[in-house]
Amino acid sequence: MQFDEPAGQNLFDTARTIGKPTHRVDGPLKVTGTAPYAYERHDVVPDQLYGYPVMAGISHGRITAMDAEAARNAPGVRAVVTTLEIEPLGIWNYNVARLFGGDEIQHYHQAIAVVVAETFEQARAAAALIEVDYAPGDPADYDLDAAFGRLEGSGEPGTLVGDVDAAFRDAAAVVDQMYHTPSESHQMMEPFASIVDWSDGGEMTVWTSNQMIEWNRQALATTFDIDPDSIRVESPYIGGGFGGKLWLRCDAVLAALGSREVGAPVKLSIPRPMMMNNATHRSATVQRIRLAADADGHLQGIWHEAASHSLPGGRGENATAQTPFFYAAPARRVQHHIVEMPLPEASDMRAPGEASGLMALEVAMDEMAEALGMDPVQLRIVNDTQVNPSNPEQEFSERHFVECLERGAEAFGWADRNTTPGARREGQWLIGHGMAGAYRGAPTLASGATARLSDGRLVIETDMTDIGTGSYTILAQTAAECLGLPLDAVEVRLGNSAYPVSSGSGGQFGAASSTAGVYAACMGLRQKIADSLGLEDPDFHDGRVTGDGTDMALADLDGALEATDTMEWGDFKSDYVLATFGAHFVEVGVHVGTGEIRVRRMLAAADAGRILNPITARSQVIGGMTMAVGAALSEEMALDTGRGLFANHDLAGYEVAVHADIPEQEVIFLDTLDAKSTPLKAKGVGELGICGVAAAVANAVYNATGVRVRDYPVTLDKVLDDLPSI
Structure with missing residues (x-):
């Protein structure tokens, strides 16, 4: 099947199963320890x-x-x-x-x-x-800062739009800072x-x-x-x-x-x-971000240059990935440098590029808001755009970033936030509030499946995988919707190369692509059922097929019917930027005597097309938020530059966020429909949840203490010396 034009009104717009809160169909296997993992x-x-x-x-x-x-x-x-x-x-x-x-x-x-x-x-x-x-x-040179110093300004920028020098020369306010993110595992x-x-x-x-x-x-x-x-x-x-x-x-x-x-x-x-x-890992980055704005907060210039490390021929961590697209500005210069180092392979880790890039860009935006005396939410609103700012002839397929900002701010109580750094205190705890925007691309890949109906039961086979994201469940929901069957009449079989080739899981493309592939197979099966009964345009509901005087239970069809198809993507999608957006809000407490940082509450507002299953989607977003708290406050692969290895190679020395670190999380889904994305009008959400969160945490720490940290992770030693007296 070819998706060669935006989706019109279809069966998912009157859905009985898709979009409804549905517990994982593989849940019983997981909680009883009977799901067969590899080893x-x-x-x-x-x-x-x-x-x-x-x-x-x-x-x-x-x-x-x-x-x-x-x-x-x-x-x-x-x-x-x-x-x-x-x-x-x-x-x-x-x-x-x-x-x-x-x-x-x-x-x-x-x-x-x-x-x-x-x-x-x-x-x-x-x-x-x-x-x-x-x-x-x-002996190898592991100094990424020195390498950035040598490379800065060299080579051809990946994005060069407008007169960047003039934008900074004429600006009412300028931010020019260096930011560092560590290697992560x-x-x-x-x-x-x-x-x-x-x-x-x-x-x-x-x-x-x-x-x-x-x-x-x-x-x-x-x-x-x-x-x-x-x-x-x-x-x-x-x-x-x-x-x-x-x-x-x-x-x-x-x-x-x-x-x-x-x-x-x-x-x-x-x-x-x-x-x-x-194993592979997320490369460390060195980033210099320069922002120029007029007195009303409109960005006039963005200059983002970064470096990351890689083995020869590798891609590193492109921390500038979001910068050509996220905020409006008539001039921008964006460039990523790759520095070869004999370290384990740097490769994809959840939201590669954007996760690290937004750790810096969204702190720089907070600094610009402070320089202008603006609300950080309002600064982002005035710099929203509905077209690709690096190519104004290209529109976003759907972009509801402002709505994320406004709804998130209202639900979080942003208007009542601490507005003066270091001014709010509860006993020995300094209280701060921070926010950040989120951006992550929404690609799709070709994805295939087989749908087989026998005795009223539907079997779906595809080599799609489930990495804990809920693939079994959303694919079962998709198939049930297409054939008008109850969810318990659908069996989904995944992760076998004997099945049709799918998109696989990764890059935030898995859910959108694989559900479209199952839709293609199921629509082929619907056609075979219609042909077998001589029906032109039958309706499938409640386990029955009806139309032209026919009303038959699918369980009563003779024999087994099956269809295999692959969803392919038309060229029309290249006319648009497909992406997901979000806004993150965080409250932290920082102990005035020890510098200990605790996240007190978090809220995310997400724009990711149709939400296929609010339960599994929420799990993905709060999982990303939790992972980003680790990136913000504790995760760092400590490089031994003498031996060329990451020294803290266990879960005692490499500290990830755990349940006790995250007392309260809330997620708001806009549940918009992106007809240019897939027939289900859905986009992935699994990587959006990590994007921007670390910056929101860092901004909240600054708001609590008045200490600006631009070198992640934000550990207590980086704020302790400048805290007010007990």
Whole structure:
């Protein structure tokens, strides 16, 4: 099916199921512990052996020798495969790190060997016996600030509109500041894990934890130079991903090598202490933001330049991603620099680019509001735009940012906020209020599905994944809506490469794309049912099909009917900017004696098209808000510049936000309809929730204390010295 024009009135506009609060259909499996996650799938193949990885002990250089004899002779060991025994494996598409093979070391904790044994303990003990000799590379430069200083102003800007120099020369107010965001780690609850059966060296079956089934299959084919049709990948349940599981990682590669070597299936999980340096991560950024405004608050110029780090050929973290689109200004200069460093691969993490960029841009907007004596909400309202400010001929498909600001401010009680930094106090706590805008793109990808009806029950099959976002539920709702069936008459099967290729989960495209793919398949099935009954335009409701004198229960149809289709996207969408918008409001308390920062309450107002399921959508937004509190106040991958590694590689030293950190959260959905997005008029919302929140927290800390922190995370040591006396 081709979506080649904006959606008109359709069945979703009179929905019985879509848009209604619906509890997760996979909830009972999750809460009873019976949902089969990758490492727990003991029943998929018998006689599984255990793999354990060996990781590099230097940041870059070469391996000169490996002695694995003691490991091979250890109790229970069935095989050891070292990187020196394997030619460098292939690298697929967007990845830049080589996952195995050869003597080159690109980063600390790069996989260099796998031990396969009869038990996990035997494999782990034997791995510790492998001795490795290295020839370290030349000392590396990890100074991102210095690199930014060298690169600033060089190269061709990604966006250059208007006379930026004139805008700053004639401005009534100017903000010009440097901002820093640290490297961050996904640290999902379930680490990378796979079971691989490649025991005969022919067909490969992979049970894994991965967000993108087809990408994973193609990456395995490239890595091992084999036919992708010989690979089956299954990933029905995923214990979190946040972008870290978009790509093939070494768990599957090592398990495959081990399985081929021993002639038996091998299961392998990356231990938590190895996740930080072996996995991908969000790169640190250095950002300089300059804003110029007239006396009424209208931005006249925006200059945003940033740098992030990456392995050679990588993309880093483009913190300028939102700046060409978010606020109106007749002149802007936007540029992102990539600095090569021998660190683990920097790649996608929830809202890559916007999450880091808004941590800086929305603080700069707060500083501009202060310079002008304006309400920060009003400053954003006067700089709203309904067209792409970098290309005024291109409109936004739908943009309700001002409504987010106004409704959020009213619900939060923004008018009663603290207006003088450091002026509101409750006992030993300084109370502050902050806000920020949110922007995240709303892309869609081609997505397919099969719909099969038999005896009144509908089965949906698609290789779409559920990373805890609620895919099972919204796809069941979509199918039930299309066929007029109750939700309990629909079974959704996900995460198997034997099913039609979907968009997969990531980039905030999963929900919008995959529901459209299910819609395409279901509309094909509706047509087959109509053809079988000789009906022109039947109605499907309450488990029945009616029209032209026919009134029949779907359960009474003869035999099974099925349809497979893929939703493709027409070129007309390129005429518009499709994006989601939000406004975040935060209240914090800062202890006047210790500098301890506590978030007291949070509110988000979100504009993301039709909300397919308010329950699962709210979970996504508050999850993003919680993740952003960690980014604002505690999360930082501490770089040991002498050894070239992230030193705090566990969940004791890398501190994420937990339940006790978030006492109160509220989410308002505008529930607008974007007819240019999908037939369901929906857009993704899973990454919007993290965008802008960290800046709102930082702005609230400033409002509470009068101390402006531009270097994340905002820890107590950065405010303590300037707090008022007890």
